[in-house]
Amino acid sequence: xxxxxxxxGTPKSATPKSATPKSATPPSETQSRRASIGARRSPAAEAxxxxxxxxxxxxxxxxxxxxxxxxxxxxxxxxxxxxxWPSKADLFIAxxxxxxxxxxxxxxxxxxxxxxxxxxxxxxxxxxxxxxxVAFRALLAEAQASEQAMAALRDKFLxxxxxxxxxxxxxxxxxxxxxxxxxxxxxxLYIGFHWVHLLTGRIGEDAxxxxxxxxxxxxxxxxxxxxxxxx
Amino acid sequence: xxxxxxxxGTPKSATPKSATPKSATPPSETQSRRASIGARRSPAAEAxxxxxxxxxxxxxxxxxxxxxxxxxxxxxxxxxxxxxWPSKADLFIAxxxxxxxxxxxxxxxxxxxxxxxxxxxxxxxxxxxxxxxVAFRALLAEAQASEQAMAALRDKFLxxxxxxxxxxxxxxxxxxxxxxxxxxxxxxLYIGFHWVHLLTGRIGEDAxxxxxxxxxxxxxxxxxxxxxxxx
DNA sequence: TCGTTACGAAACGAACCGTTTCGTTTGTTG
DNA sequence: CAACAAACGAAACGGTTCGTTTCGTAACGA
Numbered sequence: 045x046x047x048x049x050x051x052x053g054t055p056k057s058a059t060p061k062s063a064t065p066k067s068a069t070p071p072s073e074t075q076s077r078r079a080s081i082g083a084r085r086s087p088a089a090e091a092x093x094x095x096x097x098x099x100x101x102x103x104x105x106x107x108x109x110x111x112x113x114x115x116x117x118x119x120x121x122x123x124x125x126x127x128x129w130p131s132k133a134d135l136f137i138a139x140x141x142x143x144x145x146x147x148x149x150x151x152x153x154x155x156x157x158x159x160x161x162x163x164x165x166x167x168x169x170x171x172x173x174x175x176x177x178v179a180f181r182a183l184l185a186e187a188q189a190s191e192q193a194m195a196a197l198r199d200k201f202l203x204x205x206x207x208x209x210x211x212x213x214x215x216x217x218x219x220x221x222x223x224x225x226x227x228x229x230x231x232x233l234y235i236g237f238h239w240v241h242l243l244t245g246r247i248g249e250d251a252x253x254x255x256x257x258x259x260x261x262x263x264x265x266x267x268x269x270x271x272x273x274x275x
Numbered sequence: 276x277x278x279x280x281x282x283x284g285t286p287k288s289a290t291p292k293s294a295t296p297k298s299a300t301p302p303s304e305t306q307s308r309r310a311s312i313g314a315r316r317s318p319a320a321e322a323x324x325x326x327x328x329x330x331x332x333x334x335x336x337x338x339x340x341x342x343x344x345x346x347x348x349x350x351x352x353x354x355x356x357x358x359x360w361p362s363k364a365d366l367f368i369a370x371x372x373x374x375x376x377x378x379x380x381x382x383x384x385x386x387x388x389x390x391x392x393x394x395x396x397x398x399x400x401x402x403x404x405x406x407x408x409v410a411f412r413a414l415l416a417e418a419q420a421s422e423q424a425m426a427a428l429r430d431k432f433l434x435x436x437x438x439x440x441x442x443x444x445x446x447x448x449x450x451x452x453x454x455x456x457x458x459x460x461x462x463x464l465y466i467g468f469h470w471v472h473l474l475t476g477r478i479g480e481d482a483x484x485x486x487x488x489x490x491x492x493x494x495x496x497x498x499x500x501x502x503x504x505x506x
Numbered sequence: 507t508c509g510t511t512a513c514g515a516a517a518c519g520a521a522c523c524g525t526t527t528c529g530t531t532t533g534t535t536g
Numbered sequence: 537c538a539a540c541a542a543a544c545g546a547a548a549c550g551g552t553t554c555g556t557t558t559c560g561t562a563a564c565g566a
Contacts, residue, residue, distance in 0.1 A: 080513035080562045089513070106420050110553060121514040126555065184474055185416035188337065198475045229487050236467020243415055243470070244429045256460055264495030310531055310544065317544070341522055352545040357524065 078119060085128070092118040093125055097139045102175035106182035109136065133186065133193060140179045150208045156216035156265075160234065160258035161251075163212065167238065168247040168254075181242060206231065222265030230265045309350060316359070323349040324356055328370050333406035337413030340367065364417065368427075371414065374407045381439045387447035387496075391465065391489035392482075394443065398469065399478040412473060437466065453496030461496045 078088055096117035101109050111132055115122045129135035148170055151162035171177030183201070187194040213231050217224040237257055241247050309319055327348035332340050342363055346353045360366035379401055382393035402408030414432070418425040444462050448455040468488055472478050 077514070080511080080564095085511095086513070111555080112553065115514090119514080121516090122555080123515095123557080124513065127512080130555095132554075181419045185419040187474065188412040188416040194476050198477070202475065226491065229484075229491055232471060233464050233468060233488070233491065236469075236471045237464060238467075239470055239474070240463060240467040243418065244433065245418075245425050246429070253460075257464070260457065260460055260464065260495045263497070264491045266494075308545070315533070315543070320544070342524080343522060346545090350545080352547090353524080354526080354546095355544065358543080361524095363523075 089118070089120050089124055090128065093120050093128075093135075094139060094142060096120075097135055098143070098175050101136070101139060101179055101182070105178050106136075106185065109182070111135070136179070136182070136186070137196070140176060140183065143174070143176045143179070148208065150212060152212075152215065154219075156212070156219075156221045157255075157258045157262045159212045159216070160261060161255050163209065164238065164254045164258070165249065165251070168241070168249070171242060171247050177242075177247075184239075184243065206235065209234065216262075216265070220267070221262065223267035226265045226267075230261055233264070234261055320349070320351050320355055321359065324351050324359075324366075325370060325373060327351075328366055329374070329406050332367070332370060332410055332413070336409055337367075337416060340413070342366070367410070367413070367417075371407060371410045374405065374410070379439065381443060383443075383446065385450075387443070387450075387452045388486075388489045388493045390443050390447070391492060392486050394440065395469065395485045395489070396480065396482070399472070399480070402473060402478050408473070408478070415470075415474065437462065440465065447493075447496070451498070452493065454498035457496045457498075461492055464495070465492055 187197045213227040418428045444458040
């Protein structure tokens with residue numbers, strides 16, 4: 045869905061015929077126009093479009109993310125965009141996927157609490173300072189209006205993105221810090237913490253809050269505390 | 276969304292399709308027209324607009340929530356809508372606020388874990404079965420594109436809506452189940468749990484998951500376990 | 507060489523937003 | 537009772553965006 049569409053359409057053999065002698069369209073200044081490079085996809089056009097989309101998203105958020113504006117900035121035609129990305133969402137997802145490479149380093153400090161605090165600090169900074177943060181928020185928003193986007197988010201995007209954090213919890217379980225059975229639930233709780241802050245615009249560097257939350261998570265997972273009134 | 280793009284152009288079917296003679300729209304049946312009742316606001320119009328907005332939101336989500344369509348369904352003029360709700364967002368919030376009355380009963384079972392589980396079950400049912408769930412998701416989405424909506428969500432909407440849950444945690448602190456200092460953070464964790472499930476479309480009745488999460492929250496707040504290796 | 511394909515420019519239709527004009531209806535005020 | 541004020545619905549307008557189509561041009565490939 046997010047991949048460019050291979051052009052395999054029906055060859056229409058009808059010659060344009062050009063009954064209308066349009067003439068004109070003077071090629072006066074062929075200066076900066078990025079002409080076709082022939083019967084193949086232009087890497088220059090693709091790169092220009094992706095770059096324009098990324099910077100536009102970073103500057104104006106999803107609200108200002110219009111195909112027309114992307115085309116203007118990229119010096120590309122809208123048909124060129126729609127040829128390779130059938131919808132606005134496709135282009136949007138492509139941008140995020142391309143950025144995902146520059147991901148986040150998963151900390152390994154030897155203790156869950158410090159791992160979590162470090163990860164959160166880094167993630168929030170990433171969300172604040174890169175187009176990806178904006179893009180992710182937009183993706184969450186988009187998913188609320190499109191069942192398709194929702195499914196993609198839930199089934200493809202999240203599991204992939206959460207793999208890093210999952211292994212932080214796995215290591216903690218191996219160290220005996222938390223009960224292995226709780227690892228998944230604790231991960232979910234921590235994700236929720238991130239999302240609430242992201243979606244309400246509170247992803248500043250509130251170190252105290254981050255640390256408190258990390259300690260709560262650790263405490264919730266402590267296996268030895270399960271003794272007394274667990275029924 | 277659209278189909279894969281046939282890049283070579285399609286056999287254009289030579290369609291002069293439009294040319295719709297607009298005329299029509301015969302007011303022939305003057306029956307149902309809701310005339311002015313004079314120099315005062317018409318309760319009938321207000322109710323019709325709110326009802327139309329609510330049902331439209333429930334049916335099509337925020338994507339299909341257009342002022343034009345609301346006006347059509349309500350048999351109202353757009354100026355009437357804009358006279359009383361200056362923007363689309365205002366009408367939208369009005370719908371949610373009106374529904375908020377039929378809110379959720381805050382459980383008081385005597386134990387935090389069971390309170391939380393009961394509350395979650397009820398809240399998710401509410402989100403699933405009323406337009407409000409759709410509306411809240413849409414509000415979250417809207418906030419990602421509009422700083423204004425974000426501020427309203429963070430500063431006005433949430434504190435109000437969270438008051439119920441807060442008192443569940445307060446009662447638990449009074450009973451000594453959790454450390455009073457942790458109440459706010461635990462509440463945040465629990466909210467995050469709700470949001471993640473709402474935003475990823477997983478608000479079915481997963482009783483087991485709900486209960487596990489409630490127990491984790493309680494354990495995270497246990498005051499007596501607050502001891503050692505915080506380093 | 508000649509057909510195929512990609513390119514950008516431009517225009518188009520549809521949808522929606524928010525506004526304005528218009529004629530009508532009905533309370534309120536003098 | 538008459539004049540005014542205010543609300544009503546219909547309709548249209550300007551602006552924006554999406555996604556499509558047409559058109560002329562340019563390079564690859566057989």
